[in-house]
Amino acid sequence: MKKKVILYRDIPAQERQRLDDQFDVTFFDGMNESNKDAFVIALSETEGLIGSNSTSMPPTLLDLAPRLQAASTISVGTDKFDLTYLSQRGIPLMHTPGVLNETTADTLFTLIMCTARRAIELSNMVREGRWTSNIGESLYGTDVHGKTLGIIGMGRIGYAIAKRGHFGFDMKIQYSNRHRKPDAEQDLNATFMDMEELLKTSDFVCVMTPLTSQTERLIGAKEFAMMKKSAIFINGSRGKVIDEAALVEALSNGTIRAAGLDVFEVEPLPASSPLCKLDNAVLFPHIGSATTETRLKMITCAVDNLINALNGDISQNCANKEQLNR
Numbered sequence: 376m377k378k379k380v381i382l383y384r385d386i387p388a389q390e391r392q393r394l395d396d397q398f399d400v401t402f403f404d405g406m407n408e409s410n411k412d413a414f415v416i417a418l419s420e421t422e423g424l425i426g427s428n429s430t431s432m433p434p435t436l437l438d439l440a441p442r443l444q445a446a447s448t449i450s451v452g453t454d455k456f457d458l459t460y461l462s463q464r465g466i467p468l469m470h471t472p473g474v475l476n477e478t479t480a481d482t483l484f485t486l487i488m489c490t491a492r493r494a495i496e497l498s499n500m501v502r503e504g505r506w507t508s509n510i511g512e513s514l515y516g517t518d519v520h521g522k523t524l525g526i527i528g529m530g531r532i533g534y535a536i537a538k539r540g541h542f543g544f545d546m547k548i549q550y551s552n553r554h555r556k557p558d559a560e561q562d563l564n565a566t567f568m569d570m571e572e573l574l575k576t577s578d579f580v581c582v583m584t585p586l587t588s589q590t591e592r593l594i595g596a597k598e599f600a601m602m603k604k605s606a607i608f609i610n611g612s613r614g615k616v617i618d619e620a621a622l623v624e625a626l627s628n629g630t631i632r633a634a635g636l637d638v639f640e641v642e643p644l645p646a647s648s649p650l651c652k653l654d655n656a657v658l659f660p661h662i663g664s665a666t667t668e669t670r671l672k673m674i675t676c677a678v679d680n681l682i683n684a685l686n687g688d689i690s691q692n693c694a695n696k697e698q699l700n701r
């Protein structure tokens with residue numbers, strides 16, 4: 376008999392077919408008030424889960440899935456699951472590292488360019504008929520090339536961002552990370568330092584850590600105050616890695632120059648957020664990996680991951696492999 380699987384995000388037909396070939400699939404378009412009861416009933420029988428990072432899967436919900444054997448998230452970030460809880464139950468969480476590095480780094484560099492050159496603010500000026508003469512010094516941007524790029528979280532994506540800065544923009548690369556990265560030091564001439572020194576000396580501070588209990592609110596009022604007044608802050612990790620209210624304050628009172636954000640404490644970001652009123656904040660709707668090509672690669676990877684995991688193979692792309700092996 377085929378194993379039962381819940382798919383909680385729409386995926387292209389050919390990938391859905393690969394799941395249907397192997398499993399008895401129940402589809403939900405996310406989880407919301409209108410389908411929650413049916414979702415919970417399906418959970419009581421399911422052996423596998425596959426879906427996107429926009430749906431939370433806390434222990435209280437997964438307690439209702441006593442037969443669960445594997446979960447597969449269409450994301451590299453795993454913060455919508457509790458890894459410790461899953462590991463205690465012996466359930467692997469599969470994710471999609473690697474396939475989205477370059478696309479996400481492109482997005483982060485777009486944020487760097489848009490903030491530095493005030494691209495959105497000035498584009499809006501043109502669209503709204505406010506371009507009536509040469510723009511004047513008060514609307515000038517700041518250079519990106521030749522500046523110092525500080526990366527907090529020099530992992531797969533951090534490295535891809537640093538590569539763009541080093542080779543494309545002649546930037547000086549510095550980083551803080553849980554451990555040193557010899558490849559970044561050799562290939563990109565990157566300098567390892569503690570976060571405090573990085574904050575004080577970078578022109579662009581780019582956060583690319585995962586959200587964990589150690590990184591939650593890693594950057595708050597104290598950290599913004601350490602940055603240069605001319606600094607530009609970029610967050611592509613998760614909204615909760617920063618204190619958003621402190622960022623609003625820092626952007627409003629000139630503690631730092633500007634911020635480019637792809638992620639927020641609450642997503643979708645409500646239009647009432649004070650961030651939406653700030654010209655010096657560039658706001659993207661969590662589009663780091665959102666290209667047609669890369670999203671398909673992530674879905675294919677996540678489908679492969681679930682098939683492998685439910686067949687007992689977690690050698691590739693298992694986020695809690697070490698915890699499971701303990």
Ligand SMILES: NC(=O)c1ccc[n+]([C@@H]2O[C@H](COP(=O)([O-])OP(=O)(O)OC[C@H]3O[C@@H](n4cnc5c(N)ncnc54)[C@H](O)[C@@H]3O)[C@@H](O)[C@H]2O)c1
Nearest residue numbers: 452479528529530531532551552553584585611612663664
């Ligand atoms: N905006 C998006 O669309 C998007 C896309 C992909 C990934 N992400 C986020 O980016 C994260 C990183 O992805 P990755 O594939 O590069 O992961 P990775 O594991 O390769 O890199 C993360 C790095 O952060 C470092 N780190 C952890 N805690 C730290 C701390 N306290 N201080 C400094 N460094 C610390 C780790 O040592 C590691 O090198 C994901 O977990 C996800 O949350 C966002």
Ligand SMILES: O=C(O)[C@H](O)CO
Nearest residue numbers: 428449450451452664
């Ligand atoms: O973690 C990821 O892969 C991105 O944030 C997309 O959800």
